[in-house]
Amino acid sequence: MTGTGAAARDDATELPIFIGSEVYRGSSYGRWHPLAVPRVPQVMDLCRVLGWLPAAQYRNSPRAKPEGLTLWHTPEYVAALRQAERAQTVSDAVRARHNIGTTANPIFGEMFSRPATGVGGVMLAAALLHRGGVVHTPGGGTHHGFPDRANGFCYFNDPVMAVLALRAQGCRRVAYVDIDAHHCDGVEHAFAADPDTLVVSVHEENRWPRTGALEDRGVGNVVNLPVPRGLNDDEMALIRDKLILARVAAFRPDAIVLQCGADALEEDPMSRLCLSNNAHVAIVTALRAASPRLMVLGGGGYNPWSVGRLWTRVWGTLAGQEIPARLPPAAEAVLAALHWTGLRARRAVAPHWLTTLADPPRGGAIRLEIRTRVAAHGGVMV
Template identity: 50%
Template sequence: RFGLGKNGNPIYPEIFRRPATAAGSSVMAANLIKDGGIIHHPAGGTHHGLRDRASGFCYFNDPVLGIYALLDSGLDRVLYVDIDAHHGDGVQIAFAEDERVLTVSIHQEDLWPKTGAIDDIAGGMARNLPMPGGMHDDEMRFILFEYLIPLGLSVAPQAIVLQCGCDTLAEDPLSRQLLGNQSIWEVVGAMTRLAPRSLVLGGGGYSPYGVARCWSGVWATINGIEIPDVLPITAENILRVIKWAHSRGRQPASELFTTLADPWRGGAIRDEVRDRVKRLRGYGV
């Protein structure tokens, strides 16, 4: 009845404590930034959880609870941006037709839960950009400058909640996207400048090397910390002792141990990407 023990929701010892802590942390974070500021909460981002059941390894939906806390503090204009490889369905469902919250999801078009079609605007308060496999850094930059920034400037949100799942990285086993982490950092840096309050969450990510490097860079970005060309030996040692037994895992390239920033993984902007962004802009705000 509640989706436990099936459909990607395993039963494990911390089945309540872990997601409850993440959910409580998103609520706490929202309360801490009610007067302004940025909080990075990488254990958050469980965007599939539904009101009556677990979904997609998301037992509670902490982005929804964090947004409700922002609304309870008196805000009435929140922008939620989701760059996870999977559609942020639970957040969209929670705020469908709620004029206080605009949800935006950029996701791979053929991945579970296979929702979030470009014409799905959830009563006017959702925008969805399903992307074909093979999205690279230049295409993410194109989306940022041609859609996300103009949208943010138009909405002028009082708060931005950013779900930055990094399962779009090229080394991730669960998507077919080809991003490097620099374009994710670019999105974080740009979007957190568009509102006086930002809650930056984690999300999907199934290569532990990619997750550790990407979210460390997110932390550096929002704190204005320069990212070194080569990691200190203490950081390298942390990455080298990670054990990864995923069935789709593969031995990481040596530079994943010694650096934080990926090389820029660019390319030509495909016509279908241009067409989809143009079509999405047609829905306005």
Template identity: 50%
Template sequence: MTFPHTLPDLRASQIPPRMIAAEIYRGSSYGPKHPLAIPRVSLVVDMVHAMGWVDENTYLTGPVATPEQLTRFHDLDYVEAVMQAERDQALPEDMMNRFGLGKNGNPIYPEIFRRPATAAGSSIMAAQLIADGGVIHHPAGGTHHGLRNRASGFCYFNDPVLGIYALLDSGLDRVLYVDIDAHHGDGVQIAFAEDERVLTVSMHQEDLWPKTGAIDDIAGGMARNLPIPGGMNDDEMRYVLHEYLINLALSFVPQAIVLQCGCDTLAEDPLSRQLLGNQSIWEVVGAMTRLAPRSLVLGGGGYSPYGVARCWSGVWATVNGIEIPPVLPITAENILRVIKWSHSRGRQPASELFTTLADPWRGGAIRDVVRERVKRLRGYGV
């Protein structure tokens, strides 16, 4: 990957990147018909181990956040409701309606508290670990729709918000949140809309749920939104990176960057109409993590198990400067071959999804609407 020669490298290079994950994600599912019925984090963990890219010093197990930690952002009665839902595997109808639990894609399932609380605890732990600098990759993080008092968009607790609060509580006062998920990062924007310490930036498909994040929505001044029409290609992602995201970071001068890199923008993902390959996502990760001494790289959306496993494994390679091999070793290939995905796109996967990590560059024309919106967004400054 190459970047403009003027791009600084502000990373705390003496501190090696670390990955945080946990075994709770292995076998945990939102239910057989839910988009999150698929394995995701466990595949990434298995892939990076199979590639020999982690060891006992760089792979850490994330903790379950305590109710006290969760109430740094979430209401106590909501946290207690999620705990009750896990204990009883049911809630009264009035509580389900009030808290969005068991409703609208947010099912009550066996690990309804422990799984999202582990993602939250891991983001808090990551913020503490990078107090002196460094990069943490937390692929189970990125639950950006979670609201203060209810579940939303498959998200029960908002781990990006809790991680950012932990960074602020450590004394930082300039945090840049960048969200490249196909869906608008509404929960994070709402949390920090008028907090001058946090600038939130979301690039998302313009017509997807929750259908918020219009380009003129600056949410009290500390939000920037770039809605992109369906059909976004890798050259357009590169254009947004170099014409907007890098310049914004250089102007804001963040002490920490929190990057939500949901990969539901990949062409094979069933929940968006974007056409990216994983190499352009890796370019964003590689560039943005150079622009602050501290970076927390989260997961997010991603509903093709092949896309998630390959993309987020490559994210880990990117933050470590590891060269992506043209062909996967058989140990990694076998992890991908045993995936069972009942979606129509999983019945006859292309052979290269098993044997390679990098997608071919999926380039194309940079549409006028993309150029115009980037230009308009630049006019808002920081």
């Protein structure tokens, strides 16, 4: 590891750092989009009312500059996104070439500024992790973006940029772990041929983008585990111990990036997995001990209560805070004020969504197909 400037000489080795931004409060993909729901704002608000975001542990995310974005994205694509934000329209040719101005990747007021802030957050996180530590940047996790086009609600691919930024800080070997319900197709595209990047993705089978087959392994450091619908906490615990942690330990990374998507939770409308947020927190806790550097991103998540509760709980865990059995009134008020809009707003609000951070456990039998698929990646059949 080699020092690279004043930004790296921070106190992340002593205190976990949270990176946020108000851009997420003031922007939306549009009323009918699945990402019409708020996500990062309620995490910031919950952490503040719980007293978990002192000034020493909070950083405001910068916006990545266009030239920084071209570390992986093409200059033409970056320019097209900037122009689309200014004009609030695109030509048919630009839409076809870069997949922007579509139903999934719409034109909206901050369509360049918001994803560029996500990239700026992970680049800052990488600098803060120069000497080691933990950084949580829930605005990150847009793992579907490609070098020259938007994909799956993702305009820039900040997880790819996180790995590259860590590499620039001197981390030779980086492990990327993704527990989003959807396969990280953009990240795999970036690193499938890179022996110094381990990519582990646990995702629902036959779910968009329908990539990430069990057999897809790149040069050997790509680990795809498509799982059947109904995945429960006990099955994820097996995957955590026998696959994720085993592969990470064998790889011996200098840094880990965890994409902690909330759409694998049972309450989410965009998958059919049945995890509680206990499963995610257990993975966060285990990975923190597996490397001197851990960057935790957000990702998918389309139920505003389950997203806010999960990512707040993740931060509390990383920061060493005691998770209250019942939230204080100010935190309950944050959750009570949320609204669920868009085409996916189908479920009634469960009482515990308003009063707790921790879900009830959602265990169950471990299916043979889970055991078999874990064993296919070198795990022991248990």
